[in-house]
Amino acid sequence: MLGMVIDQASLSEIERLVLQHAGQAREHAYVPYSKFQVGAAVLAEDGQIYGGCNIENAAYGSTNCAERSALYHAVSRGMKPGTFRMLAVIGETERPITPCGACRQVIAELCPPEMPVILANLQGQVMRTTVSALLPGAFTSQALESGNRDEDHEPSSKDRMRSEGETL
Numbered sequence: 001m002l003g004m005v006i007d008q009a010s011l012s013e014i015e016r017l018v019l020q021h022a023g024q025a026r027e028h029a030y031v032p033y034s035k036f037q038v039g040a041a042v043l044a045e046d047g048q049i050y051g052g053c054n055i056e057n058a059a060y061g062s063t064n065c066a067e068r069s070a071l072y073h074a075v076s077r078g079m080k081p082g083t084f085r086m087l088a089v090i091g092e093t094e095r096p097i098t099p100c101g102a103c104r105q106v107i108a109e110l111c112p113p114e115m116p117v118i119l120a121n122l123q124g125q126v127m128r129t130t131v132s133a134l135l136p137g138a139f140t141s142q143a144l145e146s147g148n149r150d151e152d153h154e155p156s157s158k159d160r161m162r163s164e165g166e167t168l
Contacts, residue, residue, distance in 0.1 A: 002119070002134065003127040005096060011126060015118055018043050019088040019126070025051030025066065026090055032056060038091040040066035042074050042111075045083040050074035066091075067103040071110050081110040087131075088118040096120050096127045099134060107131055108138035 011019065018041050026039025031054060038054045052069025064072075067089055075081065087107065091097035096119040099107060107117070113132040120126040132138070 002098065002129040005125050005127055008120065008124040008126050011118070014043070015086070015088070015116070015128075018049055018086050019090060019118055019120055021049045021051050022066075022070075022088040022090045022120075025053045025070065027053075029053040029066070030055045033058070033060075036091065038066040038089065038097065040070040040087065040089045042070045042084050042088075043086040044074055044079045045085060046079075048074075048077075048079070050077065050079070065100060065103050067099050068106050071106060075110065082112060084111045084115060086116045086118065087111065088120065090120040090122070093121045096125050104135040105138065108135045108140060113138075 008016070021041035022039040024039065025041055026037045029037035029039065031037055033056050039051065041049050041051045043049050050070055050073045052066050052071070052073050054064065054066045055069065056063045067087065074084065089097055089099060098119055108131055111131045113130065115131045117129050117131060117134060118126055119129065
């Protein structure tokens with residue numbers, strides 16, 4: 001479970017500010033197909049807040065989510081991966097919105113594992129979580145550096161079959 005649903009009023013001042021930026025970014029969403037506006041904002045180490053919205057395309061695979069838009073915006077402005085301090089995401093959902101799998105992977109790549117993530121809906125409900133809670137056991141650059149073998153993760157079924165002498 002990502003976290004308990006709480007009221008937006010219980011957020012800290014900086015959490016509310018980052019969430020407010022996410023809400024403002026949401027207003028710029030280009031969503032002619034789904035009509036589902038999402039906004040995100042990332043707080044950088046220098047205190048700057050970078051927003052992003054979802055941008056749809058008729059070729060659906062070319063659509064970009066708000067979370068990735070915000071993070072890519074920050075990186076394109078010179079912010080270094082691993083230095084972000086907080087991410088907030090807001091959408092019109094029954095419960096606080098959660099990132100898709102692709103966004104969770106990008107968040108895990110660019111943000112510190114224990115960085116706070118604020119998930120919200122338009123009714124004022126929020127969840128506080130962390131990057132590592134969004135994607136436990138994330139595949140990151142460290143796995144590539146160690147030859148795809150990370151002792152903190154379970155071996156794949158192919159690896160288990162190889163170690164047991166089975167053919168693939």
